[in-house]
Amino acid sequence: MNGIPGMIARRLIQLVPVMIVATFVVFSLVYLMPGDPAVTIAGDYATEERVEEIRRIYGFDRPMLVQYFAWLGNVAIGDLGRSLFSNESVLTLILARLPHTILLVVYALIVGALIGVPLGILAATRQGTTLDKVITSVASLGVAIPNFWLGIILVTMFSLNYRWFPATGATSFFEDPVKALYFATLPAIALSTGVVAVLARQVRSALLEVLGSQYIRTLRAKGLSSGAILWKHGLRNVAATMLTIAGLQVNRLFSSAVIVEAVFAIPGVGNLISYSALNKDFPVVQGVALVLVLVVILTNLLVDVLNSIFDPRVAATT
Amino acid sequence: MTDSTVTSMNTPNPATAAASGLPPPTRFSFWRWMWSDKRAMVSLAYIAVLVAAAVLAPFIAPYAPNQQDLMNMLAPPSTEHWLGTDDLGRDTLSRLMHGSYNALYAAGLAVGIGVIIGVPMGVFIGFVGGWVDEAGSRIIDGVLAFPPIVLAVAVTGALGIGLTNAMIAVGFAFAPVLARTMRAQTLVVKNALYVEAATGFGASRLHLIIRHIIPNAIQPVIVEITLMLAVALLAEAGLSFLSLGVQPPESSWGGMLARAYHYVEVAPEQMYAPGFAILFTALAFNTLGESIRVLLDPTVKKN
Secondary structure, rough: OOOOHHHHHHHHHHHHHHHHHHHHHHHHHHHHOOOOOHHHHHHHOOOOOHHHHHHHHHHOOOOOHHHHHHHHHHHHHHOOOOOOOOOOOOHHHHHHHHHHHHHHHHHHHHHHHHHHHHHHHHHOOOOOOOHHHHHHHHHHHHHOOOOOOOOHHHHHHHHHHHOOOOOOOOOOOOOOOHHHHHHHHHHHHHHHHHHHHHHHHHHHHHHHHOOOOHHHHHHHHHOOHHHHHHHHHHHHHHHHHHHHHHHHHHHHHHHHHHHHHHHHOOOOOHHHHHHHHOOOOOOHHHHHHHHHHHHHHHHHHHHHHHHHHHHHHHHHHH | OOOHHHHHHHHHOHHHHHHOOOOOOOOOOOOHHHHHHHHHHHHHHHHHHHHHHHHHHHHHHHOOOOOOOOOOOOOOOOOOOOOEEOOEEHHHHHHHHHHHHHHHHHHHHHHHHHHHHHHHHHHHHHHHOHHHHHHHHHHHHHOOOOOOHHHHHHHHHHHHHOHHHHHHHHHHHHHHHHHHHHHHHHEEEEEOOOHHHHHHHOOHHHHHHHHHHHHOOOHHHHHHHHHHHHHHHHHHHHHHOOOOOOOOOOOHHHHHHHHHOOOOOOOOHHHHOOOOOOOHHHHHHHHHHHHHHHHHOOOOOOO
């Protein structure tokens, strides 16, 4: 098969072993638990029947691979177990919180692009100047600054001092999108530093490469203005760079979101997993890890597909 | 590097150098490198001071890390407490110095685990090739999909809370990154002429791997390791901020920030010192990593 459908089909086939490895890692977390996992999962005040029930559900008496596939079967029908504390379905808990985290990550990507891309373009078009050096230094700071510390600083400045933004909390995007974005603005800025830095660097080097290439020189010789060259030809390549970086960064964004959510008390899955880890609510911890790794894998698939639509050469070579 | 190149570097031969049109090769000098790369010099000096502070903290810190000064809680910087005190009246400078030990230990542990798992795995699957490479690469892809902190939090949720558990998990998330680089390098090096020559002379596989493949493939990994130290440091700070890493009353930069944030309206200045400590240290590792990249591969231009 050729073209984009063929490429998607090949990607999906490649995805199967990756999914198996990722789900197996999440599954095997249960073996890290000290003592009898059934007793631990059942919680402190569980009856003997409850422990037996959990042993049966998880199948701790059966071989590991059998357990894995049994667990995978349950996962496939959306059964991720129940919270040890609230006894709520883990899937329900996660689905209620996931939109907050996804809003935060997507918003951070957009903020990162809005700041990072112009910085990259500025640096590339003024290569070697002081401005270029300043932007490069800012990019170095962007990957080294702890996101949650920046969050704390933003809260202190813009919420406690000026009261422009709420310090903590979140609103559902589906109920009130404007208010949800307003609440998510400071957290998204705090989270975006890595994207800003990487995009500024990559856009700069991608643009420099394009602007130095033969065909651009030809266009220049033909009398096309610098602005037209930049907008028509330079930035087309930037779009592909942005997409690839979005794919690479999504994993780091979810990583940092876990901590940034704590700073801003956002009721997302990041807060859910760290709270559950502190309280030894294993089924919830396992469920969040599973859902997030699947989200990352599917995002990367989406990026690959979009990339091949924008640039047919990608579909031909992968 | 193979033996022959090392000897030729020790005794530069002007004739061959002139013939190839390259400047005469010189032996690597640490001090010349430091002199020519000021950023590397500053970063390395900073890291050296930090290591010294971490190791010598029990002897040179002005106070014991958990010693409380109940008359001076959340105090601003003074001659008595250079960086002020926290909500329990503990000296911030002393806790910062003690915290640097945990930060460096955590970064070293995570990256060490990543190297121990990732490097041999990458060399192995790259060297053997075939289905082993195929299977290994899929495992790499699968583990690579995990956000490192999510994996670390998940492991502490199962194994129990603590710095060591969390950083082993971060190291586990690092391993596939190093394995991927090492595999790609091994694929390049194993087809090089000198490896073929060594095979022709009857070198064993183990000899090939230890004497030729690893020394020639490791360079990009050295750069990656340095950059990873910064990532691990940030992860430790974040996890300790969530109280999933270093446990109180032990001091860590992330934990100090958590307390400072709690009392930010009373003593906002307490949030600066630990934050800058994290930022500068991460910056130092990143800058050093970039400098090593330039040093090892002169075709990469600065910036």
